[in-house]
Amino acid sequence: MANTAPAALQGRDKVSGKTKISIVGLGYVGLPLAVALARSFDVIGFDVNDGRVEELRHGHDRTMEIDTPALRASSVRFTTDINDTRDADIHIVTVPTPVDDDDKPDLSPLKGACKAVGPVLKKGAIVVVESTVYPGVTEDVCGPILEETSGMKSGEDFYLGYSPERINPGDKIHTVDKIIKVVAGQTEEVTDILADIYGAATTGGTYRARNIKTAEAAKVIENAQRDINIAFVNEATMIFQKLGISAYDVLETAGTKWNFLNFTPGLVGGHCIGVDPFYLAHRANEVGHFADLILTGRRINENMGKFIADSIHEQLTGKSKILVLGVTFKENVPDLRNTKVVDIISVLREHGHEVDVHDPLADKDEAQQFLDIDLIESLSNLNGYDAIVGAVAHSVYRDLSPAALEEMMGGEGLIADVKGIWRDTEFSSSIKRWQL
Secondary structure (H helix, E strand, C coil): CCCCCCHHHCCCCCCCCCCEEEEECCCCCHHHHHHHHCCCCEEEEECCCHHHHHHHHCCCCCCCCCCHHHHHHCCCEEECCHHHHCCCCEEEECCCCCECCCCCECCHHHHHHHHHHHHHCCCCCEEEECCCCCCCHHHHHHHHHHHHHHCCCECCCEEEEECCCCCCCCCCCCCCCCCCEEEEECCHHHHHHHHHHHHHHCCCCEEECCCHHHHHHHHHHHHHHHHHHHHHHHHHHHHHHHHCCCHHHHHHHHCCCCCCCCCCCCCCCCCCCCCHHHHHHHHHHHCCCCCHHHHHHHHHHHCHHHHHHHHHHHHCCCCCEEEEECCCCCCCCCCCCCCCHHHHHHHHHHCCCEEEEECCCCCHHHHHHHHCCCEECCCCCCCCCCEEEECCCCHHHHCCCHHHHHHHCCCCEEEEECCCCCCCCCCCCCEEEEEC
16 A cells, blocks of 8 residues: 655645644744744644643743743644644644653653544654654554554554753843754654645755664763763862852953863853753663763752752851852853752751742742742842852843842852852952852
């Protein structure tokens, strides 16, 4: 029996504005992709979160990736009913792929998405995975689930594809409509279709990977490479601390060499760099290889929060009142996923210190629910702190005057500058300083 032609091509020889695309998952990855694709195609966005969909319908993106005018101007339709995607020629899955408490890949959101999409697949549809996975997941995990729930055959009745997401939260330069998109399909024809689809959404162009597993592998090593480089800098920083040298000063000096790589010390959280290496290590273990370097880098970076907190504790005399500025995983984003600032806070509290936390971008309810942290709402009229910890380099903290910081400490105390926010700021002689 002949294979079913990809639905995106049925009745025509190339994709067109009539091609229908569904985006499954409307978070940091899915929403920007939906808006970009909707400039050229008929796009519907699906998410299981009623509140999220309602906010998007009213033009509000809590992730701050898409501003309100752009969202309201977009033709994307939003739904919580997967049946509304039945006419889609292409389904693009952009759900999270976290790790569990044992740092093992948690594919339950991805499997759940595939179980939802399967029953609404039409003949010839293409299912593209954008979620970060280890090599083999799209074809060996997603494929069978889609076959079972659709009653159709992968590679004959419907097709698989992979295009790794490259969203960097808060980055307004390397956006999805400007970067190179890697594409890979189950067949050459599917790869060509995906190249046309993504090529219409980005000025950066597309790159055809040799096959789906190659594209999956490329994604995990992109972030594992960064993790290892940061781990090297973090370990060097620990050494420099014992020598009384600032890592930032060392890196600035070493950076004068033309081929020195620009990585800085600190916390490695978020949904990518702190997670993806575990996916590669897991797959390596399945095929009989222990990923020693990858896991060593993970261990170093995972321990960085404790190292920072212990170092700050050593600078203090007795039990202290401490203000931590910032709790999101990186500067100028509201994203709390896998933030390692919580490690600093918990270890400081274990040492017996009283710790308050402020972050103007983090959602107060999410911080309470997921991190068990009660955020203070304003920096106005704060005082009596023995130490201030600059944990996240939000712009609002960079703009704080020395006088404002000193006033919170009553004119004396410790400034612990984790991110090098105030390296060039002059404080009074009564202010003690610590930095990486």
